[in-house]
Amino acid sequence: MTKRNTEFFPSDLGNEIASQFIYLNKDPAGNKRLFFENAGGSLRLKAAVDAQSKLSSIPDCPERTHDIALEIREIIKQGERDIRLFLNAKDGTVAASLTASKLMFEMVTVIASASEKGNIVTTAIEHPSSFDACQLASDWFGHELRVADANPASGSIPLDHILELIDENTVMASIIMTSNITGAMHDIHTYASAIREKNPAVFIVVDAVQGAPHGPIDVNSWGIDALNIAPYKMFGNRGIGFAYLSDRVACLPHHRLLATPENNWSVGSPTPAHYASFSKVIDYICRIGAYFINSEDRRALIEEGMNRIHLQEQAILHRLLNGSERQPGTKQMENVNVHFEEINGVNQDLILALTFDNLSCTDVIRKYGEQGILVYARESTSHYSKRILNAVSLDAIVRVSPIHCHREEDVDRFLEVTEGIAAGQI
Template structure:
């Protein structure tokens, strides 16, 4: 297993980062709490919430010519530019919708409708939005659906399992960047290259929702055709999803106002606060990047910031697994099994999938809650989890998902509570 980073943010930066978030150490009732459920949402930046409220309060239409309207237009334009910078989308179109799931449904359906009869390849651990979109589109437009199997040990999809399903009739391949259940991260650049070596014409669609807050995204370098993100997963608000579409597919027939450009995927009036809020997210990432890099280039600072976030989260993951001289790590706590992490090493996102020998996953979640730690049980009874858990031969897990703003002290508290649950539950 590859060694991961063990060094946390400098203390000064850790304090700065912590000060930017709302409800970091308390819930909305002012009860002390550790929010280790960021794979189900995300802690929010205060600046994002403020921007959302300020722009939402304005009655002005951005398509007018008075001063306030023109200022709003500038905010929207800056937000679109920041989305492009974050994704490194130098071409193509940026689409918005109420959710990232809605976007990936539309993208996959549009590609399937515009393609000759063939096959669609997806994977067993895709989020239901992308998996179901592939199944729906295959049935609707008479394509064969092919599903790449997971490796139960790593919780990932080996590249050969995908490539072996690709042939000259493959219309589209859908692959997840990071699983929000197993935490497995896929090297999309490598996967895309091997898929295109097998069939250069295949459209490659990536679900980037879980991976976006935890590492660098580069759609140009990866040479993919579409990728979606959800700001609510990356310190922002709910109610909007963004997606990149390459020039190759942006003008495929799709829902649009017919008087607009053929590559326009945005129907109706935009919501200015969504773009203002995303700019605040990018400002925050750049603030972290600027702590280590004096560049004036915004993309450079984004890359630096996201790389530093990734390193911080690998340090958190290392402490969770291995503990310290004072606190026992999860790997050494009796009655607890950590799934996927050992096989993945540095390609494991900051998600831990745990099971206990002496207590069910839902009961363990309740025990964590009694100790003011919020985690989540992913169970096969949920349509969001059943297929994915079955693919990795599990019935349920306790999903633990902190993010980079958490401290070594937070991790130590979690480890101590985990030890107590494992030792004392019957």
């Protein structure tokens, strides 16, 4: 098994990164806080927030021909180029909508409505936006819904569980890149190739909302048909989702202003602020890449930046699990159970799923909160979590989700509090 990286960013880069985030160490009320809830929406980059605000203040319509309008138009174009570069989308179309969920419903519905009756394959750990989209589209357009089971020990969907459901009548397969609850990562390139080997015509749809902030995306080499992301999970702002659609999906019948090209998915006027803000996120990722490689190629810098973010997050995860000479890790603590990671190894995203003996997850997150640490309990009382937790035979977990800008001392503080909670001292 590949060994997990244990080296944190060099301290000068770590300092530079930390200086770019808002509310990294304090909440908006000024109280000291460790924000380990990034899977619910990540810490924001100052530059992304500033760009959003700056562009939002300008009234000019980009469709006009005066200088400011032309500048705004260029900002939108640059944003679109950056989305394509981030996804490595060399063909197809980029679509935007208010949420990533809305895009998922649209993409799935368009594919299901244009296909002859067959079956749609999804998985037991999909977010409700893709699972329910597949279920509704199956009901509406007469497809059979097939659901691949999870491996409860890893919280992932083994490839063979998907392949055994794919046949010559499969219309679409929907796979989550990284689970926002278990943290299990799927190697989409391998999954998509294996699905295509069984049936080359299957439309492959990927939910990359949780995966996008933690490692590179490459729709070109993965050979998939649709994929969505949400900037607010990747250091940017709420209020927009983006998606890639392959040429064959983009041209299927969909809501479109009829004077525009057949593959156009933009309906109505775009919001320049969202594009300006996303370009700042990409600038930031490129800056991390440029720390390690010398290149003028923005895609190469994005790939390097995302790979380095992934390595830093593996180092954070390693320390969370195994601790250091200063502090024992969660794996060494009595009364603390770490789920999924043991089996996933390097395919575990920076999500630590914990349960505590003799303590409810609700009580645990309250105790963390009292110590200035924000984590979240995913419980089966929430419709966002219920099916997924059932699929992995759990009722609730404490989800711990830092991101790459966190440092050794943040991990150690978290471990110190965890030890206190587990020992009944907090």
